[in-house]
Amino acid sequence: MIQPKHQDEKKPFPWHLIVFLTPALLIYGTFSVYPLLDTLFLSLFGTQQGQSTFVGLQNFITLVTDDNWSQAFWNALINNFKFFAIHMLIQNPIGLLLAVLLSSPKLRLSGTYRTLIFMPTMLSVVIIGFVWQLLLSPIWGISENFLYSIGLGHYFDAWLGKEGSALITLSFISVWQFVGIPMMLIYATLLNIPDDIVDAGVVDGANPLQTFWYIKLPLILPTIAMVSILTFVANFNAFELIYAVKGALAGPNFSTDLMGTFFYRTFFGFQLQQGSASMGAAVATLMFLIILVGVMLFLFFIQRRIQRFQF
Amino acid sequence: MTFLKGFLPSSPRHVSKSVTVHAILLAYTVIALFPIIIVIINAFKTRKAIFKDPLGLPDSDSFTLAGFQEVLLRSDFGLYSWNSLVVTLIAVGLVLLLGAMAAWALTEYKFRGNFIITFLFAMGIMIPIRLGTVSILSLMVELNLANTLTALVLVYIAQGLPLAVYILSEFVRTIPKELTEAARCDAVSEYKIFFCIILPLLKPAMATVAVFTMIPIWNDLWFPLILAPGEDTRTITLGVQQFVGQYVTNWNSVLSALTLAIVPVLILYTIFSRQLIRGLTSGAVK
Numbered sequence: 001m002i003q004p005k006h007q008d009e010k011k012p013f014p015w016h017l018i019v020f021l022t023p024a025l026l027i028y029g030t031f032s033v034y035p036l037l038d039t040l041f042l043s044l045f046g047t048q049q050g051q052s053t054f055v056g057l058q059n060f061i062t063l064v065t066d067d068n069w070s071q072a073f074w075n076a077l078i079n080n081f082k083f084f085a086i087h088m089l090i091q092n093p094i095g096l097l098l099a100v101l102l103s104s105p106k107l108r109l110s111g112t113y114r115t116l117i118f119m120p121t122m123l124s125v126v127i128i129g130f131v132w133q134l135l136l137s138p139i140w141g142i143s144e145n146f147l148y149s150i151g152l153g154h155y156f157d158a159w160l161g162k163e164g165s166a167l168i169t170l171s172f173i174s175v176w177q178f179v180g181i182p183m184m185l186i187y188a189t190l191l192n193i194p195d196d197i198v199d200a201g202v203v204d205g206a207n208p209l210q211t212f213w214y215i216k217l218p219l220i221l222p223t224i225a226m227v228s229i230l231t232f233v234a235n236f237n238a239f240e241l242i243y244a245v246k247g248a249l250a251g252p253n254f255s256t257d258l259m260g261t262f263f264y265r266t267f268f269g270f271q272l273q274q275g276s277a278s279m280g281a282a283v284a285t286l287m288f289l290i291i292l293v294g295v296m297l298f299l300f301f302i303q304r305r306i307q308r309f310q311f
Numbered sequence: 312m313t314f315l316k317g318f319l320p321s322s323p324r325h326v327s328k329s330v331t332v333h334a335i336l337l338a339y340t341v342i343a344l345f346p347i348i349i350v351i352i353n354a355f356k357t358r359k360a361i362f363k364d365p366l367g368l369p370d371s372d373s374f375t376l377a378g379f380q381e382v383l384l385r386s387d388f389g390l391y392s393w394n395s396l397v398v399t400l401i402a403v404g405l406v407l408l409l410g411a412m413a414a415w416a417l418t419e420y421k422f423r424g425n426f427i428i429t430f431l432f433a434m435g436i437m438i439p440i441r442l443g444t445v446s447i448l449s450l451m452v453e454l455n456l457a458n459t460l461t462a463l464v465l466v467y468i469a470q471g472l473p474l475a476v477y478i479l480s481e482f483v484r485t486i487p488k489e490l491t492e493a494a495r496c497d498a499v500s501e502y503k504i505f506f507c508i509i510l511p512l513l514k515p516a517m518a519t520v521a522v523f524t525m526i527p528i529w530n531d532l533w534f535p536l537i538l539a540p541g542e543d544t545r546t547i548t549l550g551v552q553q554f555v556g557q558y559v560t561n562w563n564s565v566l567s568a569l570t571l572a573i574v575p576v577l578i579l580y581t582i583f584s585r586q587l588i589r590g591l592t593s594g595a596v597k
Contacts, residue, residue, distance in 0.1 A: 017422060019412075020412040020413065021428070023412065024410060024413035024472055024476070025413065027409065027465060027468050027469050027472070028431075028469050028472045028473070030465075031440075031465050031468070031469035032443065032469035032472075033431060033435075034446070034450075035440075035444075035445075035446035036440075036446075038443070039442065039443050039444075039445050039446050042446065098336070098339060101332050104329075107329070107333075109333075115581075116340045116343060116344060117336075117340055120343055120347065122580045124530035124548045124572070126530075126532050126551065127548075127569055127572050130551075130555050130565070131347065131350050131569060134350065140365065142349065142365050142366075180343075188591060237439045237441065239532075239533055240532045263444075267445055277449070281446075284442045284443070284445060288438065291437070291438060291439070295437045
């Protein structure tokens with residue numbers, strides 16, 4: 001892969017280059033690049049009577065149209081978009097609000113707030129899933145009693161167990177955990193805005209809301225775009241939370257199934273259905289394409305449109 | 312009034328505004344911490360007290376360590392923590408060393424293939440490695456590495472390298488050329504230049520990379536579940552997941568197991584939060 005310039009006869013062969021680059025390239029190539037390419041390749045094969053045969057796009061056609069597969073696939077995909085939408089509509093605005101508040105000038109204890117609010121983000125998704133499962137459990141009744149104490153008790157339900165509310169509840173748990181990431185990234189950008197620009201606006205008579213809307217927001221748009229794409233990739237890759245709280249079957253009745261859990265079940269099998277490496281590879285390939293399209297859209301459209309606002 | 316506000320910090324309007332800001336931040340801090348605190352305090356209470364008074368602190372009547380005893384008796388938490396520690400430390404150490412070497416090579420030397428390799432690493436920042444799981448598993452089986460910690464270490468190095476190379480490359484670019492050129496004039500070898508001059512300079516950036524690499528590895532469930540689910544190679548996250556799944560009705564044990572998983576991370580976080588937040592806010596990940 002590395003082709004040093006041989007034309008330059010005076011210089012000795014750059015062994016140091018090989019020594020510096022090979023270990024990283026070897027491990028990254030073998031355990032990341034190769035498996036990914038191999039997965040894309042594998043998705044074009046099917047297994048019949050133990051023999052692996054080339055089937056072209058058949059696996060994908062099966063996933064999208066076959067009676068046994070398509071329902072589960074579309075269900076997982078649509079759920080995943082809902083999961084992402086809730087993150088975009090709730091996690092990122094709350095993160096933005098907290099970041100703006102944290103960056104207000106001369107705020108005391110801002111370091112403490114920052115550290116404490118970021119704390120759940122550090123913990124494993126699995127642990128967080130279990131913690132909320134206990135808190136929302138009707139057996140323990142903490143949430144129920146809390147809601148009664150503020151007069152909303154009759155709204156309580158076993159949210160995690162109901163088909164209509166389980167996915168939304170899990171999304172909220174994930175939002176609760178990861179709100180620290182948009183908060184931190186946006187906060188960092190806000191800190192880097194030079195005071196002169198904001199002061200100039202204030203001197204020109206801008207009120208705080210106008211200062212935020214016309215001066216700060218355009219400057220943090222690139223960060224918001226960055227946060228959005230990070231959220232997108234993380235959401236379409238999510239697995240742990242659903243697996244911890246609801247198991248691989250993503251119940252009730254697959255209502256919390258995401259692409260990650262669907263991939264896991266397809267690859268390893270569940271109940272009566274046997275696991276299939278090639279179908280698993282096909283699901284992984286579709287996830288890869290979805291993430292790739294998202295990243296590309298970000299790079300080509302959002303990033304370019306934002307450039308206008310930069311200095 | 313708006314104009315004067317900046318000069319009159321003690322105006323009533325400013326005070327009320329700052330009270331609102333504190334109220335919102337405090338409220339959110341409570342929301343963020345309440346669930347974790349509830350779990351930790353109830354882990355030290357008897358079953359009866361857990362249900363009767365979930366919000367109360369443990370007192371002399373309700374205090375018990377029965378849950379912890381059960382967890383330590385019925386599962387090998389010490390081993391799980393040790394496994395997690397070994398995997399995380401080796402993987403992070405190698406990500407730092409190999410990542411720094413690669414970042415240095417890619418930024419310092421001009422050679423054919425430089426662009427494509429840089430691009431390959433950059434792709435890895437966005438494309439999650441777990442999409443290649445099907446092939447990773449069969450590769451590990453072929454290499455006889457299934458159910459070993461080595462498999463996890465190798466995958467985590469591959470997972471951590473792209474971001475490490477990216478952040479460290481950005482940092483290498485800020486090192487003045489004069490330093491290395493002066494060394495080359497004195498006929499210092501390229502290895503010595505890297506290990507004796509560059510590597511010490513990279514320390515602050517490496518601390519940032521270490522934190523970013525460490526957290527996902529420690530918290531990961533996916534690869535331990537698929538590559539190393541055996542009793543001997545379980546990491547702490549997988550161990551807790553299996554334990555809670557098995558003893559789901561034993562509240563004392565479940566709360567204690569969660570507490571055992573949470574507390575060490577919180578202690579480490581409190582120690583390193585300054586470092587982590589500085590890394591996040593220094594613009595290293597933009």
